Amino acid sequence: MRRLLVLFAIAALISPAAIRRLTHSQYNNTVRDLLGDQTLPADNFPTEDFVHGFKNQASAQDIPPVLAEAYDSAAERLARNAFQGGQDANHLIPCKPRNAADSACAAQFIRAFGRRALRHSLTGPELQRYQTLLLKEARRTGSFIGGAQAVIEAMLQSPKFLFRFDGPAARLSYFLWDTMPDDLLFNAEESGALSTREGINQAVRRMLDHPHAKESLDQFVSQWLRFDLALAAVRDRSLYPQFTPELAISMTEETRRLIADNVWNGRNFMDVLTANYSFLNSDLAALYKVAAPPSEFARVDFPADSGRAGVLGHGSFLTLTSKPGDTSPTVRGYYVREQFLCQQVPDPPPGTNSNLPLVTPERPQTNRERLKVHVENATCAGCHTLMDPIGFGFEKYDAIGRYREKQTILFFPDRRAKDQTPAKVVVDLDTSGVVSGTRDSAFSTPKGLGEVLARSAECHACMVKQLFRYAFGRMEETRDGDTIAGGLEAFRGSGFRYKELLAFMAESAALRKGGN
Template structure:
């Protein structure tokens, strides 16, 4: 059994929020139309029960049990009798329900439909569908489907799911999945050296995210091959991103733009959202870029370095200027570091032609400050050649010599294709997959592949699995 607790401070915060929301709900009367009836008095039992049942259905995302109905009805009656106001009874019920674990958490009873003490399995499936495909609670149609037993078979779930994907909420939910999977928060929180990258601003970071979001949305909602996300020779750019990429500004905002053959850009790995978020404020980080590809795109865990290990690479000097790749040789020379860094660094080396902001560079510029006569400090820049050869260890025939080849290798890799399925599984179920989930991942991947990697079909395949019907 999986359980979840709540620290006292968080419980106190939820209590305060519930009190405020309940007060605001009826501050000016029933302006939000929460009452399904018009009470005749503070003691109107019929209207009281209708309100408790209707609000309870929405708050708990299922009908109230008989015990729950009596409990909240008694709470309502006590407050309404004390104040002489029907709305005060409603307010206290709202405040109480908004603090209930049945409102705050997704409750998985694992009860069979129609069983005593739990016959809410259909409503749990409705909630699972809504929060997965809409990122919000079920609407009236889903509640009706649960009440009518329409969600007890894979075919029934598929029919509802396909209609749900036609709603605007589905686009928002899919965008949220992409934001979590591709770590858009890292992009938006990136900081760059203002002297080296004056063009990098929070606004530009948001534009980077928008570019990636629009590419993925285009593939999802136009039923494209989703693996094209790694090889696309086009993107959606505005003037600022076009300038960063060294291309002419498009005539409009975030128009579809084809990359010229000499642009060195294709797919997600050519997007500044990936390149800038997996780099430091000044320098690139082949390790960070390699870790991202290993963990987010191949679903392979890279352990943290052992305690006490020095992860710093030697700094270049004017007497011995070394490119980033040469300095990182220390990783493979140290046996403690080598086993992991051989999995990450050779991937990141293939992306070294992109600087820390995502701009293409033919050479790596290293700046030094040199003391001159009379204590004056002079600046010196040395341009070093970039060696972009590398490999993705563990993938067959994975050696490459230019960045675009990495995207092609990933797009054709079963490991990457399966990883997309696993990432969606983690998002849907709120946990990592285990050995017990292998059949779900296998069948979902088979359907994804048979659909020629249509992302909407991946969503449908996952909600059709017995595990989605049965719950966590």
């Protein structure tokens, strides 16, 4: 409890604008690389909030009591597991203690482990404090490992572990790898190599070729494109019986693989909006009505006349922007504005009536017809003209991403009588869409909108801004103009190679100085 009170006090004194906390994914990755622990302890922590589109924004990274308690429990469990059966299976102790209270070995262990856990070389007072703790616990338990376990538990609850008082090595690693630095990065920092442009460039190029970079990109993509909403989606089973949690996972995997293939093979990143192919398994192939691939998540080309292309034609996007029983042109348009154009759509005024006209067998209406009330109401029109016309262009793709030439509306005589056959009314769909405020932006398919966005200067700039927000843990401000402009110039100059944008952001002067 005393440790928790200390953590509360420190967290209260730390300005969110000045320092960041490990995200749950960073916590999991860090204890994996630090301790060899694969149990993903942060998956049991309280859910993180999305702020400005991401889960790593400093303004939302306080430590409420329930999270502090989770940290306390995790630290105790991780320290215990680090020496299961009284053995140092992960070789955390770099020396062989002569006895339980070997002070020389204790100092050697604390320096080595503390450098990695707290991400800096320990000061004299820090070394003394942890050495006192280790020797006290070693004498009490009669075991050097018992003392080492106490040190690990204490360090995992230290603000210097949980918060990012980052030097250049940690700033690079938590951006490009989503985890702690390795020994090469620590050594580069201590030698001064990360104080030079050449040294940073060499480190960044090495890091981008490491498997951790691929894991980190996956984490960024999953937040930017809000995979959590697709994975949490529910559907009316009477309308979408084939929709399952497993299918939702496949949908996000498709998008993840398309983007990873693009980035790590040096393709034009704007192609993720227009690609006439994807990476499908048999379930997705059946959903899209294309031939099943010979293996799971193999490349499949879409027919030449298909309107499905790029991530906006994926089941992930089309599902997460829909409702349990139908599509939502408004949500689809909102998502495009926010995620791909970085345009914030205001919330509706308090007391706004969001009810739409009721659909009946006598008066069947498409979503487009029902949503006319938005533009007829002056209170609603200002915002909905930004969203609805974009969403209309997706209306031939239903709430789980299936193509439909027309919309079939079902009317059940009595919802409680499941054995009754519903009445069906088939209506034509007008899928003409437009991105209001953007020239030459008429489209009628996901492929068409992808082409509009791929050539849009606003979309290009938004790609840079989204990565900036993720890298720096905050929204861009006026003072960040040079960083954003430089990133956009590097992105365009490379032929929109995303790997080059990652490198620019990692090497930027703003990130080198801490980004606050």
